[in-house]
Amino acid sequence: MIPAHMTVGLSDHRVATTRHFLMCRPQFFGVTYSINPWMDPSRGADAATAVRQWEALKSAYESLGHKVSVIDPVDGLPDMVFAANGALVVDGKVYGARFAHQERAAEAPAYLDWFAQRGYPVKEPAFTNEGEGDFLTLDEVILAGTGFRTDVAAHLEAQEFLGRPMITLRLIDPRFYHLDTALFALGDGNVCYYPGAFSEGSLRVLRRIFPDAVLGDEADALVLGLNAVSDGRNVIVNAEATGLRDTLTRNGYDVVPVELTELRKAGGGPKCCTLEIRL
Numbered sequence: 590m591i592p593a594h595m596t597v598g599l600s601d602h603r604v605a606t607t608r609h610f611l612m613c614r615p616q617f618f619g620v621t622y623s624i625n626p627w628m629d630p631s632r633g634a635d636a637a638t639a640v641r642q643w644e645a646l647k648s649a650y651e652s653l654g655h656k657v658s659v660i661d662p663v664d665g666l667p668d669m670v671f672a673a674n675g676a677l678v679v680d681g682k683v684y685g686a687r688f689a690h691q692e693r694a695a696e697a698p699a700y701l702d703w704f705a706q707r708g709y710p711v712k713e714p715a716f717t718n719e720g721e722g723d724f725l726t727l728d729e730v731i732l733a734g735t736g737f738r739t740d741v742a743a744h745l746e747a748q749e750f751l752g753r754p755m756i757t758l759r760l761i762d763p764r765f766y767h768l769d770t771a772l773f774a775l776g777d778g779n780v781c782y783y784p785g786a787f788s789e790g791s792l793r794v795l796r797r798i799f800p801d802a803v804l805g806d807e808a809d810a811l812v813l814g815l816n817a818v819s820d821g822r823n824v825i826v827n828a829e830a831t832g833l834r835d836t837l838t839r840n841g842y843d844v845v846p847v848e849l850t851e852l853r854k855a856g857g858g859p860k861c862c863t864l865e866i867r868l
């Protein structure tokens with residue numbers, strides 16, 4: 590971490606790169622089942638509010654110059670808005686998802702078909718994995734989460750298909766059931782994470798590879814502040830993560846706050862709604 594008096598001019602060094610994202614409008618969103626501790630079907634959720642908040646997220650990407658494609662939502666798949674789980678796309682190759690819970694199973698072919706119809710080479714996986722929810726791509730490596738959803742065998746399968754080295758990280762807190770609820774790539778080779786979500790051995794791995802990582806605390810994690818998207822300079826983050834927003838600003842990033850309170854009722858934030866298409 591960098592002391593405040595040394596950060597003057599730091600943001601001048603932060604360079605944004607243009608991204609291509611796939612998103613899914615939450616037209617059929619709701620909390621009708623519970624597959625993580627955030628979801629309470631008796632409380633439900635409102636699709637109209639979710640759509641309004643989602644549109645603001647999409648506009649935020651577009652005003653930063655990023656390209657957003659959309660996939661048609663499917664009635665009966667309330668979690669399909671969480672596009673990050675739909676696949677992992679690296680070098681234009683698409684490693685498909687295979688969901689841990691039956692409730693979301695039909696999302697996998699919907700996403701894979703979207704890519705296949707557009708000519709992307711796709712691979713249907715043999716092992717359970719929830720796409721970019723548990724696979725976070727950096728320039729040199731892919732950080733791969735396990736513990737709740739994605740099977741470690743999928744890490745190896747994806748590595749063989751994509752030819753990118755995987756670093757397996759074990760998640761231990763059920764509230765942070767996907768890697769992307771506890772860690773995000775800052776887009777400049779560094780990462781930001783909440784240490785409490787990881788096993789002791791995985792924490793040692795993170796500290797070894799990212800000695801200068803930006804850290805979030807439990808309060809940040811509990812508003813899904815770590816479920817953020819960075820383009821190397823601009824970080825789109827849940828507005829309520831006030832501590833993390835200050836930390837990122839002090840480290841020279843431009844914070845773009847968004848309100849996704851309705852989607853958080855299903856356990857998702859900005860990153861969950863966003864699948865990066867890397868060519």
Ligand code: ARG
Pocket residue numbers: 624625628668671673674693721722723767769770855856857858860861862
């Ligand atoms: N309700 C969804 C689930 O439990 C939320 C998924 C959030 N996605 C993510 N990439 N973390 O599967």
